[in-house]
Amino acid sequence: MAFALIAHDYDDALERRLACREQHLARLRALAADGLFLGGGVLLNEQGKMIGSNVHLGFEQREALELWLKDEPYVNEKVWETVEIREMRLFSPN
Structure with missing residues (x-):
């Protein structure tokens, strides 16, 4: 089953995000190795500042x-203030 995880950062989370970013990415790489990471990336504001995440799992x-x-380090280190999880259907061009 595919899920979209949409998370928004605390307003003051940028330093915490950067401090635990490698841990977060390592966990996503481990999921990718198991075929569970389907895609995603960082959410940016109008100035290009990281303000959240969108992950498909x-x-x-x-x-x-x-x-x-x-x-998840972004949860435990109080980077993500809100996390929404939605079931989804991925588009397949085939």
């Missing part, structure tokens, strides 16, 4: 995604 169940999220 392929967990079999929402509960597995929520379990993974409990160890």
